[in-house]
Amino acid sequence: xANELFVYNTLIRKxxxxxxxxxxxxxxxxxxxxxxxxxxxxxxxxxxxxxxxxRYLNFLGYKVRYVSNITDVGHLEGDTDxxxxxxxxxxxxxxxxxxEIAQQFMNxxxxxxxxxxxxxxxxxxxxxxxxxxxxxxxxxxxxNGYAYEANGSVYFDVNTYNTDHNYGELSGRDxxxxxxxxxxxxxxxxxxxxxxxxxxxxxxxxxxxRWNSPWGLGFPGWHLECSVMSTKYLGDExxxxxxxLDLLFPHHDCEIAQxxxxxxxxxxxxxxxxxxxxxxxQKMAKSLGNTITLKQFFTGEHDMLERTxxxxxxxxxxxxxxxxxxxxxSNEALQAAEKGYNKLVEAYxxxxxxxxxxxxTVDIKNLEGDCRKVMNDDLNTPxxxxxxxxxxxxxxxxxxxxxxxxxxxxxxxxxxxxxxxVSILGLKVISSDDKNDDVMDGLMNLILEIRDEARTxxxxxxxxxxxxxxxxxxxxxxxxxxxxxxxxKN
Amino acid sequence: xANELFVYNTLIRKxxxxxxxxxxxxxxxxxxxxxxxxxxxxxxxxxxxxxxxxRYLNFLGYKVRYVSNITDVGHLEGDTDxxxxxxxxxxxxxxxxxxEIAQQFMNxxxxxxxxxxxxxxxxxxxxxxxxxxxxxxxxxxxxNGYAYEANGSVYFDVNTYNTDHNYGELSGRDxxxxxxxxxxxxxxxxxxxxxxxxxxxxxxxxxxxRWNSPWGLGFPGWHLECSVMSTKYLGDExxxxxxxLDLLFPHHDCEIAQxxxxxxxxxxxxxxxxxxxxxxxQKMAKSLGNTITLKQFFTGEHDMLERTxxxxxxxxxxxxxxxxxxxxxSNEALQAAEKGYNKLVEAYxxxxxxxxxxxxTVDIKNLEGDCRKVMNDDLNTPxxxxxxxxxxxxxxxxxxxxxxxxxxxxxxxxxxxxxxxVSILGLKVISSDDKNDDVMDGLMNLILEIRDEARTxxxxxxxxxxxxxxxxxxxxxxxxxxxxxxxxKN
Numbered sequence: 019x020a021n022e023l024f025v026y027n028t029l030i031r032k033x034x035x036x037x038x039x040x041x042x043x044x045x046x047x048x049x050x051x052x053x054x055x056x057x058x059x060x061x062x063x064x065x066x067x068x069x070x071x072x073r074y075l076n077f078l079g080y081k082v083r084y085v086s087n088i089t090d091v092g093h094l095e096g097d098t099d100x101x102x103x104x105x106x107x108x109x110x111x112x113x114x115x116x117x118e119i120a121q122q123f124m125n126x127x128x129x130x131x132x133x134x135x136x137x138x139x140x141x142x143x144x145x146x147x148x149x150x151x152x153x154x155x156x157x158x159x160x161x162n163g164y165a166y167e168a169n170g171s172v173y174f175d176v177n178t179y180n181t182d183h184n185y186g187e188l189s190g191r192d193x194x195x196x197x198x199x200x201x202x203x204x205x206x207x208x209x210x211x212x213x214x215x216x217x218x219x220x221x222x223x224x225x226x227x228r229w230n231s232p233w234g235l236g237f238p239g240w241h242l243e244c245s246v247m248s249t250k251y252l253g254d255e256x257x258x259x260x261x262x263l264d265l266l267f268p269h270h271d272c273e274i275a276q277x278x279x280x281x282x283x284x285x286x287x288x289x290x291x292x293x294x295x296x297x298x299x300q301k302m303a304k305s306l307g308n309t310i311t312l313k314q315f316f317t318g319e320h321d322m323l324e325r326t327x328x329x330x331x332x333x334x335x336x337x338x339x340x341x342x343x344x345x346x347x348s349n350e351a352l353q354a355a356e357k358g359y360n361k362l363v364e365a366y367x368x369x370x371x372x373x374x375x376x377x378x379t380v381d382i383k384n385l386e387g388d389c390r391k392v393m394n395d396d397l398n399t400p401x402x403x404x405x406x407x408x409x410x411x412x413x414x415x416x417x418x419x420x421x422x423x424x425x426x427x428x429x430x431x432x433x434x435x436x437x438x439x440v441s442i443l444g445l446k447v448i449s450s451d452d453k454n455d456d457v458m459d460g461l462m463n464l465i466l467e468i469r470d471e472a473r474t475x476x477x478x479x480x481x482x483x484x485x486x487x488x489x490x491x492x493x494x495x496x497x498x499x500x501x502x503x504x505x506x507k508n
Numbered sequence: 509x510a511n512e513l514f515v516y517n518t519l520i521r522k523x524x525x526x527x528x529x530x531x532x533x534x535x536x537x538x539x540x541x542x543x544x545x546x547x548x549x550x551x552x553x554x555x556x557x558x559x560x561x562x563r564y565l566n567f568l569g570y571k572v573r574y575v576s577n578i579t580d581v582g583h584l585e586g587d588t589d590x591x592x593x594x595x596x597x598x599x600x601x602x603x604x605x606x607x608e609i610a611q612q613f614m615n616x617x618x619x620x621x622x623x624x625x626x627x628x629x630x631x632x633x634x635x636x637x638x639x640x641x642x643x644x645x646x647x648x649x650x651x652n653g654y655a656y657e658a659n660g661s662v663y664f665d666v667n668t669y670n671t672d673h674n675y676g677e678l679s680g681r682d683x684x685x686x687x688x689x690x691x692x693x694x695x696x697x698x699x700x701x702x703x704x705x706x707x708x709x710x711x712x713x714x715x716x717x718r719w720n721s722p723w724g725l726g727f728p729g730w731h732l733e734c735s736v737m738s739t740k741y742l743g744d745e746x747x748x749x750x751x752x753l754d755l756l757f758p759h760h761d762c763e764i765a766q767x768x769x770x771x772x773x774x775x776x777x778x779x780x781x782x783x784x785x786x787x788x789x790q791k792m793a794k795s796l797g798n799t800i801t802l803k804q805f806f807t808g809e810h811d812m813l814e815r816t817x818x819x820x821x822x823x824x825x826x827x828x829x830x831x832x833x834x835x836x837x838s839n840e841a842l843q844a845a846e847k848g849y850n851k852l853v854e855a856y857x858x859x860x861x862x863x864x865x866x867x868x869t870v871d872i873k874n875l876e877g878d879c880r881k882v883m884n885d886d887l888n889t890p891x892x893x894x895x896x897x898x899x900x901x902x903x904x905x906x907x908x909x910x911x912x913x914x915x916x917x918x919x920x921x922x923x924x925x926x927x928x929x930v931s932i933l934g935l936k937v938i939s940s941d942d943k944n945d946d947v948m949d950g951l952m953n954l955i956l957e958i959r960d961e962a963r964t965x966x967x968x969x970x971x972x973x974x975x976x977x978x979x980x981x982x983x984x985x986x987x988x989x990x991x992x993x994x995x996x997k998n
Contacts, residue, residue: 083608115741118573118630125628138615140608147637150719229640251605364995417988460981461951464974468958471970480961484954491950498907505854 023078023394025258026342028266028289029188033396038257039287044075044082045256047248047286049265050142052089053123056311057130059332059347060262060295060302066333066444067292067341067397068260069136073442074393085251086139087244088127090120091146091227091237116227117146130312133329135444141251145243148250149229152238155246155280156217156231164279168208170220170234176213179275185213188274188289189267215272217242241272249277249285259286263293292341297322298348324349327356330446334359337399337443358403363447365410366435368417375422380412382427382434389438399443406439466495466502513568515748516832516886518756518779519678523886528747529777534565534572535746537738537776539755540632542579543613546801547620549822549837550752550785550792556823556934557782557831557887558750559626563932564883575741576629577734578617580610581636581717581727606717607636620802623819625934631741635733638740639719642728645736645770646707646721654769658698660710660724666703669765675703678764678779679757705762707732731762739767739775749776753783782831787812788838814839817846820936824849827889827933848893853937855900856925858907865912870902872917872924879928889933896929956985956992 023036038044048068051061068086075082131138145152156172159165164179165172176185180193193213200212216239221228228235248256254277261270270289277285294301297308310320318326335355339345385405392401409431415421423431439445465484472480485495488504496503513526528534538558541551558576565572621628635642646662649655654669655662666675670683683703690702706729711718718725738746744767751760760779767775784791787798800810808816825845829835875895882891899921905911913921929935955974962970975985978994986993 083605115573115631117633117741121628121631138611141605141611143607144634144637147634150639154720230644251607360996367995368993457981457983458947458951460977461948461955464977465951465955467977468970468974480958484958487950487954491947493947505857506850 021390021394023074024396025288025290026396027287028291029286031190034288036288038080039255042079042081044080044258045252046072046075046082046084046258046260047244047252047256048084048086048139048259049244049261049269050086050088050139051127053120053127055123056313057123057127058302058309058311059297059315060309061127061130062134062312062332063295063336063341063345064260064262064292065131065136066134066336068290069444070337070341070397070399070442071258071260071290072137072139073444074397077437077442083141083252084139085141085143085248087247088120088124088142088144089240089243090117090124090144120144120146126313130316130329133316134312134333135330135446137444143247143251145238145247146227148243148247149238151246151250152242153218153231155242155276156238158280159217159276162279162282164275165217166210167233170236171208171216172218172233173209173214174217174272174275174279175210176215176275177211179279183275183278185275186267186271188271191267191271215239215241215268217276241269242276244269245273245276245280245285248273249281254281254283255285255287257286258288258290260290260292263291266291293344295336296344296346299346322349327352331356331359334445337445338403340396340398340400342396358407359445361410362403362406362439362445365413366439366447369413369432369435372413372416372423372428374425374428376424377422378424378427379421380416380423380427382409382412382423382431385409386430386434389434393438393442402438402443406435409434462493462504466504469495470502511880511884513564513884514886515778515780517777518781519776521680524778526778528570529745532569532571534570534748535742536562536565536572536574536748536750537734537742537746538574538576538629538749539734539751539759540576540578540629541617543610543617545613546803547613547617548792548799548801549787549805550799551617551620552624552802552822553785553826553831553835554750554752554782555621555626556624556826558780559934560827560831560887560889560932561748561750561780562627562629563934564887567927567932573631573742574629575631575633575738577737578610578614578632578634579730579733580607580614580634610634610636616803620806620819623806624802624823625820625936627934633737633741635728635737636717638733638737639728641736641740642732643708643721645732645766646728648770649707649766652769652772654765655707656700657723660726661698661706662708662723663699663704664707664762664765664769665700666705666765667701669769673765673768675765676757676761678761681757681761705729705731705758707766731759732766734759735763735766735770735775738763739771744771744773745775745777747776748778748780750780750782753781756781783834785826786834786836789836812839817842821846821849824935827935828893830886830888830890832886848897849935851900852893852896852929852935855903856929856937859903859922859925862903862906862913862918864915864918866914867912868914868917869911870906870913870917872899872902872913872921875899876920876924879924883928883932892928892933896925899924952983952994956994959985960992 024033025036026033046068048064051057072082072084128138156165159174160167160172165174176193179185185193186196196213197211203209203212218231218233218236218238220234221236225237228237248259259270274284274286277283296302297310300306300308302309308322310322312332314320314323315327315332316329331352335347335352336345338355338358385408388405389402392398392405395401412421412423412431416423465488469481469484472478472484488495492506494505496505514523515526516523536558538554541547562572562574618628646655649664650657650662655664666683669675675683676686686703687701693699693702708721708723708726708728710724711726715727718727738749749760764774764776767773786792787800790796790798792799798812800812802819802822804810804813805817805822806819821842825837825842826835828845828848875898878895879892882888882895885891902911902913902921906913955978959971959974962968962974978985982996984995986995
């Protein structure tokens with residue numbers, strides 16, 4: 019198992035060896051954000067989880083095409099078909115064009131993901147950009163007898179599908195239980211069964227986002243876009259489909275039904291799901307006031323946050339739990355994560371300046387294997403971090419001259435940290451770029467003050483040294499009547 | 509004229525007062541990039557020109573919706589209809605999915621624009637995301653008698669259109685001249701006239717990007733997307749359409765014909781065009797080896813570049829010429845621009861720390877009016893920069909104690925620089941964030957060296973001062989056996 023990647027496949031509820039359909043190519047699709055507001059903490063977990071998978075697959079030498087969608091239409095309130103389209107609701111409130119809102123929050127999402135060092139997917143298809151493809155998929159599903167039109171809308175016929183296939187197989191739901199759990203249809207309902215879900219919804223004249231279709235003006239149902247865009251860019255059958263556990267039902271079960279209903283195949287080989295985050299032990303929900311945006315974490319502007327948290331701290335805390343475990347966020351947990359993260363970063367810096375000796379008194383021969391082994395075990399990032407902390411101990415003991423390290427071992431240790439800390443976990447060493455100009459100003463004020471004192475004491479060695487050293491890094495001191503100042507040199 | 513914006517309308521070849529159709533709202537559309545390679549210098553000029561217009565309209569209080577497209581399909585080689593789609597050609601070469609290439613270079617374009625401090629448009633519609641809308645527009649044009657189908661493609665019928673309207677009115681071309689300037693149709697040609705251009709092109713089986721249409725599988729002609737997406741998001745009639753002068757013909761003349769042919773109205777009130785850039789006096793062309801990407805300017809990696817140029821220098825050089833003038837790029841011009849830009853930035857910094865006196869010996873009462881007057885005169889940015897340099901003189905003379913400035917005048921001067929230099933010209937003061945970590949390391953090495961010397965000399969006042977000042981900006985010194993080091997504090 020050590021040299022082969024195993025992943026947990028939700029479909030069969032066990033860890034299995036990862037064998038792509040067409041090695042070395044891997045096709046991977048992950049459900050992306052709905053862009054009607056700023057991304058919140060919950061958006062960070064799937065993004066980071068599948069970023070790790072993407073990075074690790076690349077590290078293993080696979081050629082991965084990673085597709086993740088942007089939902090800019092059709093996500094109905096509460097996952098029911100009678101809710102108002104979320105984007106359109108916001109547009110009415112703000113008197114804006116829906117696409118202007120989508121653009122604003124898509125840009126905001128990209129900013130946040132960049133801050134979290136999440137690599138952009140190879141393709142980020144937008145739902146509104148694939149209307150013809152969605153209409154074609156509906157037509158195929160109808161031709162195969164698994165969908166019907168009613169009053170300008172088209173619904174997936176769950177009961178008919180379930181006679182041929184197994185609706186709910188991913189979430190393990192039984193259709194009889196599902197039926198008894200939903201309300202009875204009323205005479206106004208146009209659906210045949212309360213389980214049926216919309217593939218296409220009729221739009222009235224006030225609806226801002228609508229397109230022509232064989233069934234009149236309307237817009238696609240939310241579940242449809244993922245079935246359509248994943249298979250358009252990855253082929254009818256592809257390797258990995260990821261997303262949050264909250265999407266298991268109905269979204270992913272509906273995707274399976276749509277793909278089987280339209281394309282007559284199981285599109286996805288490995289279904290992978292990240293677990294949920296809680297905040298101070300509570301589920302995050304707007305009604306509880308604990309849905310915190312990522313930007314609020316970065317700026318500290320939320321009542322529940324004691325202060326700002328650097329994006330790398332968010333990323334590190336998420337990686338400290340296995341992606342299939344629940345994870346609780348709190349100020350305490352964040353501050354503890356910050357301490358651990360800083361230790362890793364300091365050790366990484368120390369590592370760069372470590373000197374080697376003739377022979378090693380430290381033993382690192384199993385470290386790379388240990389790192390790989392835990393990553394191969396369904397991306398066990400908390401265990402990987404624990405292994406890297408074994409490396410930190412070695413770095414610090416060599417730095418403290420308690421141990422020695424050979425050149426060969428030092429090179430191996432550097433390679434382990436570069437691969438696993440930087441490339442695979444995607445953790446950035448926080449640099450001066452991330453700090454604000456205050457630091458630069460603070461340092462320069464200190465240096466100018468020392469120089470002024472030196473000149474007062476006629477210690478021209480020191481003042482000349484300061485001038486020369488600053489020159490080397492392209493800074494120039496300007497002496498004026500009110501004291502000295504500095505500028506970037508031309 | 510001083511208090512009213514005048515813009516040069518290419519359609520009527522003169523400067524006219526800007527009067528939006530529905531004040532305070534302004535709809536503005538600008539032709540964006542084709543994303544099949546990294547953005548080159550030529551992409552910077554329209555982006556910066558219309559960024560200035562967008563910023564200035566916002567400054568004047570207008571509520572602007574700024575739409576700029578991303579062409580990810582349908583831009584044919586050499587603007588002829590028989591060329592191969594550029595994106596698809598690259599995809600075949602690289603064995604990549606066209607949308608993966610489009611995504612890669614769209615991301616690259618956004619990076620470059622962010623570096624140039626170009627504000628993202630409110631909506632960036634993609635051509636592939638608006639296939640149904642393009643098909644509908646074609647149907648309207650056909651219904652109105654200005655287009656015909658031939659062998660699965662649809663062409664705009666220029667001669668028929670020209671009997672009712674005036675084809676070529678924007679570029680001022682005469683249709684008789686155009687006809688005599690093109691080759692004769694051969695018997696293989698499916699077009700009625702060599703002037704006719706494709707609205708929809710039939711795609712063969714090998715074509716990677718194709719969609720269903722009433723005329724079979726195909727893809728839209730390049731000119732069409734702009735007519736469709738501008739009017740979709742701004743309405744059938746809108747205020748401003750911008751782009752490079754190279755797009756005047758045929759692209760913009762075709763747009764006018766398409767809008768009139770489909771929507772029966774002149775969609776655009778003000779047509780605005782930026783002039784072209786040259787490099788060392790030569791037109792930029794791939795065959796001349798002088799098409800330099802923006803990333804190459806930023807990294808200096810091109811034979812024609814003596815060194816790297818900060819994105820703000822590119823921006824400043826572009827703004828030093830009026831947008832309707834040609835502008836020559838060269839190492840000399842860039843380095844001269846850099847000197848001028850640095851002077852402005854230094855003066856801006858000085859301004860922040862200037863002290864006021866009881867009365868002014870400087871006269872700034874006309875400065876704001878002068879700035880506004882030249883911007884109102886068709887965005888005369890070189891004159892605006894000249895006016896700001898008048899401000900620089902005042903700042904430096906007050907800083908040198910040759911002149912005095914009252915608190916009121918100082919506040920006014922700050923406001924002028926904040927508005928015109930920062931908000932309208934969009935020039936960033938280069939901060940430590942733009943420099944690399946070397947500066948931080950250089951400063952810290954200098955400080956640690958001074959501290960070591962102070963400790964050697966038992967000058968504990970200095971060494972304590974250094975420790976305390978660093979503490980204030982969150983830096984901690986760590987003393988080890990091999991000397992001192994520094995870390996960010998937790």
